[in-house]
Amino acid sequence: MITQWFFTHVDRRGGIAIALLVAIALLVPLSNLLLPQTSPLHIPTYLVSLIGKYLTYALLAVALDLVWGFCGILSLGHGAFFALGGYAMGMYLMRQIGPRGVYADPVLPDFMVFLNWKELPWFWHGFDNFWFAALMVVLVPGALAFGFGWLAFRSRVTGVYLSIITQALTYALLLAFFRNDMGFGGNNGLTDFKDILGFNIQAGTTRSMLFAATALFLALAVFVSSFIIRSKLGKVLVGVRDAESRMRFLGYRVDRYKLFVWTISAMMAGIAGALYVPQVGIINPSEFEPANSIEAVIWVAVGGRGTIIGPIIGAVLVNFGKTYFTAAFPEIWLFALGALFIIVTLFLPKGILGLYGSWRTKLADRAARKKDSAPPPVAAENVHLPEPQAAE
Amino acid sequence: MKAQDTLLYLDGVSVSFDGFRAINNLSLVLQTGEMRAIIGPNGAGKTTMMDIITGKTKPDAGDVYFNGEVDLTRHDEAEIALLGIGRKFQKPTVFESHTVEDNLVLALSGPRSAFSALFHRQSANEAERIEDILYTIRLNGKRDWLAANLSHGQKQWLEIGMLLAQDPKLLLVDEPVAGMTDAETAETAKLLREIAKTRSVLVVEHDMHFVRELDVKVTCLHEGSVLAEGSLDFVSNDQRVIEVYLGR
Numbered sequence: 303m304i305t306q307w308f309f310t311h312v313d314r315r316g317g318i319a320i321a322l323l324v325a326i327a328l329l330v331p332l333s334n335l336l337l338p339q340t341s342p343l344h345i346p347t348y349l350v351s352l353i354g355k356y357l358t359y360a361l362l363a364v365a366l367d368l369v370w371g372f373c374g375i376l377s378l379g380h381g382a383f384f385a386l387g388g389y390a391m392g393m394y395l396m397r398q399i400g401p402r403g404v405y406a407d408p409v410l411p412d413f414m415v416f417l418n419w420k421e422l423p424w425f426w427h428g429f430d431n432f433w434f435a436a437l438m439v440v441l442v443p444g445a446l447a448f449g450f451g452w453l454a455f456r457s458r459v460t461g462v463y464l465s466i467i468t469q470a471l472t473y474a475l476l477l478a479f480f481r482n483d484m485g486f487g488g489n490n491g492l493t494d495f496k497d498i499l500g501f502n503i504q505a506g507t508t509r510s511m512l513f514a515a516t517a518l519f520l521a522l523a524v525f526v527s528s529f530i531i532r533s534k535l536g537k538v539l540v541g542v543r544d545a546e547s548r549m550r551f552l553g554y555r556v557d558r559y560k561l562f563v564w565t566i567s568a569m570m571a572g573i574a575g576a577l578y579v580p581q582v583g584i585i586n587p588s589e590f591e592p593a594n595s596i597e598a599v600i601w602v603a604v605g606g607r608g609t610i611i612g613p614i615i616g617a618v619l620v621n622f623g624k625t626y627f628t629a630a631f632p633e634i635w636l637f638a639l640g641a642l643f644i645i646v647t648l649f650l651p652k653g654i655l656g657l658y659g660s661w662r663t664k665l666a667d668r669a670a671r672k673k674d675s676a677p678p679p680v681a682a683e684n685v686h687l688p689e690p691q692a693a694e
Numbered sequence: 695m696k697a698q699d700t701l702l703y704l705d706g707v708s709v710s711f712d713g714f715r716a717i718n719n720l721s722l723v724l725q726t727g728e729m730r731a732i733i734g735p736n737g738a739g740k741t742t743m744m745d746i747i748t749g750k751t752k753p754d755a756g757d758v759y760f761n762g763e764v765d766l767t768r769h770d771e772a773e774i775a776l777l778g779i780g781r782k783f784q785k786p787t788v789f790e791s792h793t794v795e796d797n798l799v800l801a802l803s804g805p806r807s808a809f810s811a812l813f814h815r816q817s818a819n820e821a822e823r824i825e826d827i828l829y830t831i832r833l834n835g836k837r838d839w840l841a842a843n844l845s846h847g848q849k850q851w852l853e854i855g856m857l858l859a860q861d862p863k864l865l866l867v868d869e870p871v872a873g874m875t876d877a878e879t880a881e882t883a884k885l886l887r888e889i890a891k892t893r894s895v896l897v898v899e900h901d902m903h904f905v906r907e908l909d910v911k912v913t914c915l916h917e918g919s920v921l922a923e924g925s926l927d928f929v930s931n932d933q934r935v936i937e938v939y940l941g942r
Contacts, residue, residue, distance in 0.1 A: 535811035537796055541789045548787045551748060552860060553775030553806050562808045 312528040319611045320521045327517035331510035347506045351581050352625070354513040356618045357520050358578040363601045363613030364523045365570035370599070371608030372531055373563050374543035376461075379468030380571050381595035382475050383443035385585070387572025389479075390442055392492035392585040393426060394435035395503070399496050412494070413487045423485045432499055439576040440569040447568030448561065455557035455564070460546070469592050476590035491586025498580050509581070516577045520614065523570050527610045530563065539563055600643050606653025615654055698762035701726045701864060701894050707746060707756030708918075716742040717753065718918035724864070729890035731905045732898045733929075734915035735939045740898045741784065743915070744866050747896075748781050749774040761863070776806065780862035784869045784898075786849035790842035794833050794852060797841055798824045801856035823859070830885070831855035847878040854885065865889065867897045871904050883907035902930070902940075914939060 309317065330345055330353070337344040362384050369375040396411040405415040409422055428434040450471060454464060482488035501508040530536050541549045542556050550556050579585045588594075597620075605616025620642070627635040650657055702724040709717045717739045724730055732740055745751035746758060749771045758766040766774060775781075789797050802820055805811075828834040831851045836844065841852060850870055857865050870886070871879040883904055886895060890910075899905055905912060905926060912929045914921045916939065922932040929935055 530812065533812050534799065534814035535808055537789075537792060537800055538808075538811055540791055541800055544789050544791055545787050547750070547771070548783070548789070549800075550771040551775050551781045552801050552856070553772050553803075555772045555806065555808075559808050559811075 311532055312525060313532070315611055316524055316528040319524050319614065323517045323521035323524070327514040327521070330517075331514050334510050335507060347509050350506075350513050351509050354509070354516050354581045355578060356621045357513075357516045358574045358581065359598070359601065359621055360614040360617040361516070361520050361523055361574035361577070362571050362598055363605065363617040364520070364527060364610065365567045365574065366598050367602050367607055367610060367613040368527050368530070368570070369564055369567045370602060371610075371613075372536065372543060373539040373560060374546075375560060375564060376465045376599070377468045377567075377595070378465045378592065378599065379470075379472035379595050380567070380598055381592075382468075382472035382590055383447060383568040383571035384575035384578070384594075384598075385472075385475070385479075385587075385589035386443045386446065387439045387575030388579040388585040388589060389486060389492070389575075390429075390435055390438040390572070391576035391579045392495075393429040393438075393486075394432055395495040395498060395580060396492050397426070397430040398498065399494065402496055403494070411487070411492070413482075413490065414485075417482060425485065436576070439572050443568040443572035443575075444565050447565045451561045451564040455560045458557075469595070472590050472595055473592050476587050476592075479587035479590060487586070489587065491584060491588075492579075493584040493586075495580065495583060503580055503583070512577065512581050516581070519573055519577060523573075524610060524614075526566070526570075530566070531610065535559065535562075597639070600639065600646075602653075603646050604642065604650075604653055606655030606657075606659075609653070609655045609659075612653050612655035619654075700724065700762055701728070701760070702747065702896070703757065703759040703762065704743075704747075705757045707743075707753045707758060709742065709746065709751060709753045715918055717746065720756070720915075720919050722913060722920065724894055724896060726863075727890075727894055729886070729895040729897065729908065729910045731908055731910055731912045731926075732896065732915060733900070733902075733905060733912060733939065734921070737917075738915040738939075739918040740915055741868060742918075744781060744868060744896075744898070747774075747866060748779060772806070775860070775862075778861075778863035779866065780857040780860045780864070781866045782850075782853050782857055782868055782870060784872065786846065786853050788841040788844075788849050788852050788856070790840065792841060793838050794828070794841055794844070795824060795837040797852055797856055798827055798859045801859035803859065803861040827855045827858050830858065830888075832881075847874045850874065850878075850882070851885075854882075854889075858889065863893060865893055865895045867895060869899055870897065871899065871901050879904050880907065902926075 312320065330350060333343055333345045334347060334350050339346070362380060365383075366377060366380045369377055399411065401408045403412040403415075405412055407415050410419060414422070429438070454467065459467065478484055479486050480489055486492065495503050497503050498508065501511075531539070538549065538554055538559050542559060546556055575589070601617040601620050602613040603616070604620055605614065606612030620639075623638070624635060627638055646653065652659065700723050702722070704720055704722045707717055707720045708715065720739070720743065722743075732743075734740055742751060746753050747766060749766060749769050752767055760766050760774075760777060760779065764777060769777070789800065792800070799816070802823065804820070825834070828837055831854060833848060833852060833855065836848070841849065844852060854867070854870065867886070871882050874882065879901065886897065886908060889895060897908065911924065912926045913923045914929050914932070914935050916934075921938065922929045922935050930940060
């Protein structure tokens, strides 16, 4: 029953990805916690956190793919939703420090004492409760995306213009969060976290559990994305991507469909940020940096947009590359990233997964021709993308 | 003539873009069940007229009524589509990365809200209607094809099929036979005459041969207003029509 329900909403590739993610959510913590350090299969804690960080990026990439790959909304500001989710989690973690801070104030975080503040700003109330913070992780990015999208999509801002204002959005938030009187720790952001849900945030077990949570949330995001894309709503979204005015003349309120998927995507990005912060131990305004959002676009492009799974591969691969190159040849990393983007745009317009897809169709085509029967012209997967169109 | 007895009623409609009068005091009336062909040289305002009827462009002046009572200038594209006006574009516009069948599923009349679409399940009735349309547009053997892989003529037909799925009272059809072979053109004329038995149709077309096959009343537009109206023979013998359009 449940498996049947599952497979009506997820294709084979999505099912494999979900199964793999659930498996690593179990196996990586087990290997880290149970195997002796001498074992070749033992995964050291630093690596668990590193991969966990990559998986939060992958979650951001899946969120971005949902709007860009399937609905044609190129957001160059998705990092803003990621960072807002991260700040919501960071605020909870700050409140958990309690009197263990440098100034030992039972209520006020250190930076507020340092700024000579006497009481907690109103928007910090409630963040001592994990579930309140967890709610804000999705509500704050969701509300911002809803308001922003409501204005932008109703006014029919599309294409390059929309991309530019998303970029402006994240840049405006960057400047705002840099200010000390915003009340989010200014330049230094939020850090020195002690524990989460009562567990020491530095402990190996906590790290492993955070990793498992990330992998499971990523699996959930794959499921939610698949559910949306395989529904009639998903078909409408792809229709909007390919021929927006046609969709309107069929009687669909295009702006509402965009608003729906845009808000869902922002919430996913918020969850990604919330999982990122406890694993890296800090959140500061540099997360709003426009370059971060553009990098996320590159992950999706490299993995293959409009494929759900591709962005995960893209995010993990590019970030492994980044970790390696920035350590081994720090001066060439940005060149490598730039070259990667050019290569993908020129030679792999559908990304790594698209390359795999077209290779498979080619094989099927050859096999069909051998049998001398006309090949069905349906591509194996939904990777067909129209040529990028200029804004109207 | 009074607006309430008509299906489509345009009176004194004008619109300009940057000082250029695309539509100039245009008046046109379509009866329920009527098929009308619109001809005219490039820039005569044919496509702009369709934009006004479907809500894409708001006129600067004039009345546009549908069904005798609905003021179309107060509604947007989606609302007008739901009122029962379907539109076929000049360039065939289908959803290329969807299959033929999914194109029809999206067009099929029914609830249009995002929530209902998320949990939509196809009913037996809907499946049957899609089957009928696939048969009508002669694409039943290609239902699983991606629309991108159809020939130009087949895309035109699929788009007409999508209009049928929408179940409109009025179809606006912009150059349906552009780029079609002679055989396809003849088939399309047949299809449109078939459709016109149950709905009203407004066809914009350059192909005089095709217009003759439709065998309906013709309106010739020029510089944004009506130049001549009547049977094809009457219009094509009009001295002014010959001068501006049919060629000297």
